[in-house]
Amino acid sequence: MMRSGLVSTRRYCSSSAIAAKKWIYAKVFKGEPTQHNFQLEVDKLPALKDGDILAQAEYISVDPYMRPYMMAYPAGSLMIGGQVGKVIDSKNASFPVGSSIFGQFGWRTHTVCNPETMKKDQPYLLPSFGNLPTSLALGVLGMPGNTAYFGLLELCSPKKGETVVVSGAAGAVGNHVGQIAKNLGCRVVGIAGSDAKCQWLKDLGFDEAINYKTANIFAELKKAAPKGVDVYFDNVGGQISETVIKQMNLYGRIAVCGTISNYNTAIEKVSDPLRQMVFKQLKMEGFVVWRWNDRWMEGIEANLKWINEGKLKWHETVTEGFENLPMAFIDMLKGGNTGKAVVKII
Amino acid sequence: MMRSGLVSTRRYCSSSAIAAKKWIYAKVFKGEPTQHNFQLEVDKLPALKDGDILAQAEYISVDPYMRPYMMAYPAGSLMIGGQVGKVIDSKNASFPVGSSIFGQFGWRTHTVCNPETMKKDQPYLLPSFGNLPTSLALGVLGMPGNTAYFGLLELCSPKKGETVVVSGAAGAVGNHVGQIAKNLGCRVVGIAGSDAKCQWLKDLGFDEAINYKTANIFAELKKAAPKGVDVYFDNVGGQISETVIKQMNLYGRIAVCGTISNYNTAIEKVSDPLRQMVFKQLKMEGFVVWRWNDRWMEGIEANLKWINEGKLKWHETVTEGFENLPMAFIDMLKGGNTGKAVVKII
Numbered sequence: 291m292m293r294s295g296l297v298s299t300r301r302y303c304s305s306s307a308i309a310a311k312k313w314i315y316a317k318v319f320k321g322e323p324t325q326h327n328f329q330l331e332v333d334k335l336p337a338l339k340d341g342d343i344l345a346q347a348e349y350i351s352v353d354p355y356m357r358p359y360m361m362a363y364p365a366g367s368l369m370i371g372g373q374v375g376k377v378i379d380s381k382n383a384s385f386p387v388g389s390s391i392f393g394q395f396g397w398r399t400h401t402v403c404n405p406e407t408m409k410k411d412q413p414y415l416l417p418s419f420g421n422l423p424t425s426l427a428l429g430v431l432g433m434p435g436n437t438a439y440f441g442l443l444e445l446c447s448p449k450k451g452e453t454v455v456v457s458g459a460a461g462a463v464g465n466h467v468g469q470i471a472k473n474l475g476c477r478v479v480g481i482a483g484s485d486a487k488c489q490w491l492k493d494l495g496f497d498e499a500i501n502y503k504t505a506n507i508f509a510e511l512k513k514a515a516p517k518g519v520d521v522y523f524d525n526v527g528g529q530i531s532e533t534v535i536k537q538m539n540l541y542g543r544i545a546v547c548g549t550i551s552n553y554n555t556a557i558e559k560v561s562d563p564l565r566q567m568v569f570k571q572l573k574m575e576g577f578v579v580w581r582w583n584d585r586w587m588e589g590i591e592a593n594l595k596w597i598n599e600g601k602l603k604w605h606e607t608v609t610e611g612f613e614n615l616p617m618a619f620i621d622m623l624k625g626g627n628t629g630k631a632v633v634k635i636i
Numbered sequence: 637m638m639r640s641g642l643v644s645t646r647r648y649c650s651s652s653a654i655a656a657k658k659w660i661y662a663k664v665f666k667g668e669p670t671q672h673n674f675q676l677e678v679d680k681l682p683a684l685k686d687g688d689i690l691a692q693a694e695y696i697s698v699d700p701y702m703r704p705y706m707m708a709y710p711a712g713s714l715m716i717g718g719q720v721g722k723v724i725d726s727k728n729a730s731f732p733v734g735s736s737i738f739g740q741f742g743w744r745t746h747t748v749c750n751p752e753t754m755k756k757d758q759p760y761l762l763p764s765f766g767n768l769p770t771s772l773a774l775g776v777l778g779m780p781g782n783t784a785y786f787g788l789l790e791l792c793s794p795k796k797g798e799t800v801v802v803s804g805a806a807g808a809v810g811n812h813v814g815q816i817a818k819n820l821g822c823r824v825v826g827i828a829g830s831d832a833k834c835q836w837l838k839d840l841g842f843d844e845a846i847n848y849k850t851a852n853i854f855a856e857l858k859k860a861a862p863k864g865v866d867v868y869f870d871n872v873g874g875q876i877s878e879t880v881i882k883q884m885n886l887y888g889r890i891a892v893c894g895t896i897s898n899y900n901t902a903i904e905k906v907s908d909p910l911r912q913m914v915f916k917q918l919k920m921e922g923f924v925v926w927r928w929n930d931r932w933m934e935g936i937e938a939n940l941k942w943i944n945e946g947k948l949k950w951h952e953t954v955t956e957g958f959e960n961l962p963m964a965f966i967d968m969l970k971g972g973n974t975g976k977a978v979v980k981i982i
Contacts, residue, residue, distance in 0.1 A: 557907050568893065
């Protein structure tokens with residue numbers, strides 16, 4: 291309401307005066323990304339045309355998918371990614387100055403665009419989060435949250451009393467999946483990469499958590515899931531998945547959300563899983579969350595409701611400063627984050 | 637009608653006079669089965685009690701699944717498998733003498749059982765096949781036919797114009813799957829193990845057939861499926877499947893029916909398929925046909941209708957003689973059959 295009073299096509303700041311910065315994918319990734327893959331550049335902002343907005347980044351997301359997705363872009367491209375921004379200039383009545391928005395603007399501090407002419411990845415006004423920080427639009431109330439919500443519920447149909455295993459469980463999606471499964475009355479086992487992460491998962495309500503860096507996963511999972519595994523929500527692929535799939539029950543469901551274990555490496559060899567698939571009659575489905583674009587707000591509202599009811603906890607690993615985006619990304623790929631990794635820009 | 641006139645609890649032959657034979661799984665399979673894994677024994681038949689029937693085998697099935705399934709049985713067990721038999725004695729009005737039945741009786745010439753007390757694998761009276769041989773109840777009008785029918789239609793939802801790839805395409809299930817897909821207006825590519833099989837598949841109407849023993853499968857499939865693969869019906873697993881999955885389109889569907897490539901060997905290592913699963917958003921489902929037990933006759937009737945309309949051709953590789961069951965089974969596992977492998981007993 292108050293913000294709508296700021297709409298003006300006259301009082302906009304001069305975009306040419308802004309020191310707009312962006313991170314370029316300067317060298318193609320090979321193995322683990324390093325600082326050398328990135329280059330900071332200063333951007334020239336165009337003048338706003340009718341329908342355009344100028345958005346200033348407040349939080350920028352770093353997510354595992356960026357590692358494999360960037361392989362489709364040539365060196366010299368802008369780094370991709372979502373951000374939460376504030377509209378600081380506008381020639382678009384639907385996006386008045388002062389609005390908080392989510393946009394797939396990439397790693398840049400300032401963006402000029404016309405939301406209506408963007409077919410895919412259209413920016414949207416954040417719904418009201420109450421007293422919650424807007425950064426959650428990059429996590430539990432955004433893409434990772436909807437990934438957990440739709441991926442688990444639509445592809446795995448977990449039922450009360452069933453056993454759900456989540457890999458990459460301390461990541462943004464994984465911890466959320468486990469909490470939803472607990473809300474549904476499932477037994478939940480998380481697999482994560484440190485004792486501290488495992489303790490955090492148990493604090494969140496996970497029944498068991500396995501540190502894959504120190505445990506015999508097969509033996510520990512046998513103990514943690516004595517009735518076998520009905521649902522496997524996979525964020526990692528590779529050997530961990532091979533091990534979990536061997537303990538699945540008849541008609542088990544596997545949602546493959548990501549395979550972070552091989553994003554920085556050649557795809558590893560695993561035991562052909564197809565024989566397990568036949569005799570256990572398993573269903574495995576890979577997915578990308580954009581398939582539920584038409585139900586986007588449903589996911590956000592459901593997760594917001596759970597948060598407000600105290601049934602869904604969120605945690606962010608926040609890095610400060612636009613200049614630290616590459617470091618935050620590199621660290622996240624190594625498992626340095628607990629919960630959602632975001633970078634605070636202003 | 638005429639057959640019902642034969643029902644009698646008095647005029648049954650004396651089962652004790654019958655030289656009933658059976659094949660025993662004498663030694664646990666290691667690698668390729670050989671004659672040494674099997675032992676022929678003579679069986680003692682019990683006297684018929686109320687509700688019992690005595691069935692004489694006419695055709696016995698040899699199927700790929702028997703190789704992995706027998707690993708769950710101890711040495712000394714009867715070899716499992718379906719057969720078409722004739723009721724030659726009966727104390728059960730639902731199964732009069734002279735009836736043709738299908739039963740999961742294993743590799744034996746004579747079987748005494750009470751159909752009503754068998755919870756699973758209940759024998760059933762064959763529906764009328766017209767002039768078609770009753771042996772089809774082991775193939776195109778039985779388990780393999782229903783495997784093709786339900787597996788393709790229920791799990792893969794092939795649409796007109798889509799490209800369907802079938803591995804193990806010259807087997808009982810594979811050739812049938814391809815023919816259904818052609819009936820639906822799909823482009824169909826078969827993968828099989830000899831030039832003669834490939835020619836047969838093209839005679840059946842397959843658009844292309846690839847001999848995996850001589851071709852560069854990846855390159856040939858690129859040519860045969862220039863728009864990529866929408867549906868993959870897999871009977872073999874292993875390297876062939878790895879290759880096909882790499883050429884699948886967004887939202888591709890994979891039905892995993894069997895993995896005959898590794899039934900006689902250790903499960904091989906393949907490139908972790910999960911990354912393909914995510915970015916192509918593939919769905920893969922393993923299945924065993926018994927999940928559609930409650931719709932069994934629907935499948936048989938649909939396939940029979942296609943046969944009568946000239947839209948579904950069938951072919952059998954028939955071995956004669958009960959004593960040749962092991963040889964027929966061993967040969968089938970090596971790909972010696974084209975179409976359904978059956979053994980004619982009488």
